[in-house]
Amino acid sequence: MSKFQAPKGVSEYFSPRSAHFEFVRSTLIETARGAGYELMELPVFEDTELFTRGVGESTDVVRKEMYTFEDRGGRSITLRPEGTAGVVRAVIEHNLDRGQLPVKVFYSGAFFRAERPQAGRYRQFYQVGIEAIGISDPLIDAEVIAIADRGLKELGLKNYRLEITSLGDSKTRTAYLKELRAFISGISLDEETKARADINPLRLFDDKREEIKKALEKAPVLMDFLTLESSTDFEAVKSLLTSLGIKFVVNNRMVRGLDYYTGTAFEFVHDGLGAQSGIGGGGRYDGLMAELGGSELSGIGYGLGVDRILLACEAEGLAIPEDLGLDLFIVPLGTSQDALLLAEELRSRGLAVDMAFGDRALKGGMKAADKSGARYSIVLGADEVASKNVALKNMKSGESVSVTLGSLANELISRTVNLGEHS
Numbered sequence: 001m002s003k004f005q006a007p008k009g010v011s012e013y014f015s016p017r018s019a020h021f022e023f024v025r026s027t028l029i030e031t032a033r034g035a036g037y038e039l040m041e042l043p044v045f046e047d048t049e050l051f052t053r054g055v056g057e058s059t060d061v062v063r064k065e066m067y068t069f070e071d072r073g074g075r076s077i078t079l080r081p082e083g084t085a086g087v088v089r090a091v092i093e094h095n096l097d098r099g100q101l102p103v104k105v106f107y108s109g110a111f112f113r114a115e116r117p118q119a120g121r122y123r124q125f126y127q128v129g130i131e132a133i134g135i136s137d138p139l140i141d142a143e144v145i146a147i148a149d150r151g152l153k154e155l156g157l158k159n160y161r162l163e164i165t166s167l168g169d170s171k172t173r174t175a176y177l178k179e180l181r182a183f184i185s186g187i188s189l190d191e192e193t194k195a196r197a198d199i200n201p202l203r204l205f206d207d208k209r210e211e212i213k214k215a216l217e218k219a220p221v222l223m224d225f226l227t228l229e230s231s232t233d234f235e236a237v238k239s240l241l242t243s244l245g246i247k248f249v250v251n252n253r254m255v256r257g258l259d260y261y262t263g264t265a266f267e268f269v270h271d272g273l274g275a276q277s278g279i280g281g282g283g284r285y286d287g288l289m290a291e292l293g294g295s296e297l298s299g300i301g302y303g304l305g306v307d308r309i310l311l312a313c314e315a316e317g318l319a320i321p322e323d324l325g326l327d328l329f330i331v332p333l334g335t336s337q338d339a340l341l342l343a344e345e346l347r348s349r350g351l352a353v354d355m356a357f358g359d360r361a362l363k364g365g366m367k368a369a370d371k372s373g374a375r376y377s378i379v380l381g382a383d384e385v386a387s388k389n390v391a392l393k394n395m396k397s398g399e400s401v402s403v404t405l406g407s408l409a410n411e412l413i414s415r416t417v418n419l420g421e422h423s
């Protein structure tokens with residue numbers, strides 16, 4: 001066993017899987033960017049209170065899963081367990097909502113929850129998410145869901161379903177919570193569970209214990225309490241999704257693990273992942289801006305779990321390109337210095353170039369060229385340097401053509417330009 005190991009339960013990626021991970025992440029980012037969402041890069045740690053206020057004190061995330069510590073200045077700091085609270089904080093702090101609305105941002109990065117590790121559940125995991133803040137309109141709900149769905153489809157995923165629900169507005173909540181509290185007072189609960197239900201009775205639906213699940217079977221359903229406005233909005237979202245050709249099922253018992261949701265909420269669930277089947281989720285959060293000290297603006301967004309989406313691609317046997325996109329691999333013979341100079345010169349022309357290092361014989365160097373997946377290779381020894389001529393080998397066809405060193409860059413550029421690169 002090595003002296004040091006990664007902390008328990010974190011996800012890590014290295015070659016060749018890191019290329020798959022990057023492909024998943026960049027595909028999800030590009031779908032968001034393609035719909036006008038712009039990058040927001042935020043700190044991975046924030047004031048603890050941002051999350052206790054934003055995510056909600058009764059949630060598992062806040063009660064049990066936050067990585068919280070005191071920094072050297074005695075401040076309570078927490079590693080971000082999710083991205084929405086940070087985005088809303090930044091929008092308020094930098095007055096981003098004073099410009100054109102909606103504010104449309106995407107983010108991508110690591111998030112931290114001290115959960116019990118298991119397949120697909122990590123303590124450090126990755127999300128690509130978007131948030132659209134400032135406009136309350138079912139059209140945006142449908143757009144946000146459609147972008148998430150398109151990202152998954154673009155990866156080629158098929159065996160997943162979209163579940164949606166409406167959590168209603170504050171009037172819905174008040175009416176529903178009154179009924180739910182009355183119902184809960186009629187069932188027997190231990191002190192801790194009771195305390196949790198007192199803060200937010202909805203959290204009881206998160207409880208994994210069979211006896212609690214059974215006791216809640218006859219509990220009132222929130223969907224039955226939707227105000228006319230909420231149910232009109234929800235109908236509009238459903239009809240828009242249908243017009244967009246996006247299939248969904250309504251799940252009126254969906255519980256999202258974060259407290260800020262109102263109105264439309266949704267989850268993407270994959271069939272091939274076992275217990276950790278949620279590959280993404282999101283919804284509307286109309287009170288969050290005000291809760292965190294901003295204006296009364298609404299918002300909606302999603303977080304897609306990159307780790308689980310990669311697992312889903314693997315479960316579906318999807319071919320993920322592993323190509324590093326190398327144009328040329330240089331195999332030096334004798335001194336490598338000329339190879340390094342040439343590689344740097346070609347790189348400055350926009351070409352992707354790698355080379356063999358170490359004291360390798362020709363055979364070993366060619367093996368490395370093969371493994372690199374580069375489109376072309378050359379051998380660069382004293383003869384080539386003296387004659388200023390190399391044999392440019394096409395790694396796919398095995399054919400070689402003689403090229404002068406001076407024309408190598410242009411030759412490679414004209415050959416790869418047909419592949420749509422270096423334009």
Ligand code: HAM
Pocket residue numbers: 081082083084113115120121122123124125126127129130131257258278279280281282283284300301302303304305306307308
């Ligand atoms: P969430 O449902 O808590 O939502 O997380 C989104 C996704 O992150 C999950 O569906 C899952 O794929 C992934 N995920 C969560 N926890 C873990 C874990 N421990 N290991 C691996 N993957 C995990 C949010 O975080 C909201 N901020 C989404 C949102 C944005 N809502 C509105 N805007």
